Amino acid sequence: MTLGFEVVTPSRQDCDLLDPAQMRAMLDRVRPTHILHCAWQVTHGRFWTAPENLDWVAATLLLARHAAALGVARFVGVGTCAEYDWSDGGPGRRAETDATRPDTPYGRAKLATATLLGDLFAPAGVSFAWARLFHLFGPGEHPARFVPSIAIPLAEGRPATVRHGGLVRDMIAAVEAGAALAAMVGSDIEGPVNIGSGEGASLAALAGAIAAGRPGLAVENLPALGQPARMVADIGRLAALGVRPRGALRVLGSTQ
């Protein structure tokens, strides 16, 4: 996909976004017309409740304020499916107009950020969209995350166990999420946009696709207290941009 942008990707080495002076100097230097803001605290096992979520709310608000002052045309931020109210035990599919009620500090931090950015950008005339990522997997992820927690042991001839095989999730490969984010930047869609495949798969089925016939996979169906049984994206808004991420079952089935 070619969108015709000159892309600048500040890394932690050349700009600490948690330092307002460094952030402002970077924006002054780059003078971006479009911003895709992905940076956040996402350390596996920590980010749901990490106090650093507050630092990233603050950093994001200050970044957006300075970008607006510099006349940025469009800003795309990254949120999460954890912003939704998943407590109702309903069909487990969420559209962007559905109710939000995050039950984690991470989800609340993301939702608050989206709300406040909307209040900033709308009157300033800055085009603004907010990506709500469903569940991702891909190269370089923490070995304790779902896909590598199955793939690595099996590849090494060791056993692997899925404890909550009945949970249904909408997982997509990080590369597909990246393409969806790029498409969002290049479009003029506004407001929240789910990024998922629209297809739910049970963790049991996903693990089976990862195993691809290799021995050593044990699937349990333990109850997962406090976890929604199904979390699936309605991807009507994303599809309207011409983007249709493949579900994890298809990706895993073609690469394992």
Place this chain on the structure above:
Amino acid sequence: MTLGFEVVTPSRQDCDLLDPAQMRAMLDRVRPTHILHCAWQVTHGRFWTAPENLDWVAATLLLARHAAALGVARFVGVGTCAEYDWSDGGPGRRAETDATRPDTPYGRAKLATATLLGDLFAPAGVSFAWARLFHLFGPGEHPARFVPSIAIPLAEGRPATVRHGGLVRDMIAAVEAGAALAAMVGSDIEGPVNIGSGEGASLAALAGAIAAGRPGLAVENLPALGQPARMVADIGRLAALGVRPRGALRVLGSTQ
């Protein structure tokens, strides 16, 4: 009221709280055990929608993070009655457990701040309360605000007009709100606490008390589109601290 605290009140001259480095240096120097955080953008006519609301969310989160890191024991922040859902046209009295749904950027910024501070302080073991101020008046306020907009012209022999005389509000003197905040700091109450008198008065009645028989007051009853007819605090939580602010009618009746 004597609470036994040594009080340090940083002013804009010695610490710009919007500058994280200055804020951290101030906290490092003072090492407060208790913080009452009142600073915000509150310029009359601007603050409801000012983009600076985002700066104050960021500044407050960073202040709270550094205070928690330094081991602060208690933090009291200042919110607003505008955090509540006033859209239902009901009795117009709100308790702290009632639904929130702010319909202004200011209200959303305050509510987001309270939510995020709760997520920070609860696991950190920092005692945290959030004052929801109802409507204030007092010395030094902007002449376009309600009380001076009546009191000043009448005192100068000019006419004054109340356009929405039918609106009912819970107004208290700033000095009473200050005493309530001080009591909150000295208590161990947690969560949101309304600061009001618990008594509603119509703007017509309030203007009458301000006029105190002087000529020149005109009261209209124009509809106020988008404005709740009644906004009154349930002050059960505040009263449990032994604090009972007087309603504006009594304060104005005794001083005009």
